[in-house]
Amino acid sequence: MKTYTTKQGDMWDSIAYSQMGNAAHKDKLMAANIQYRNIYIFPAGFELVIPDVSDAVVSDALPPWKRVQG
16 A cells, blocks of 8 residues: 655645546545545645555546546
């Protein structure tokens, strides 16, 4: 199990991107840390569980700026 300690100003999507490789994984990140679901912008020092993810395909229904480029 991997964990991440938040820095002041972290948000779900930026943590998902930096720790899981894609902001689209933020739902999985939030589900693994349900106790913090009401926090939008984190203060420093919260320890989050980073779930394992596969290289899932991101839906084309996402707006262009959230799609994987490659």
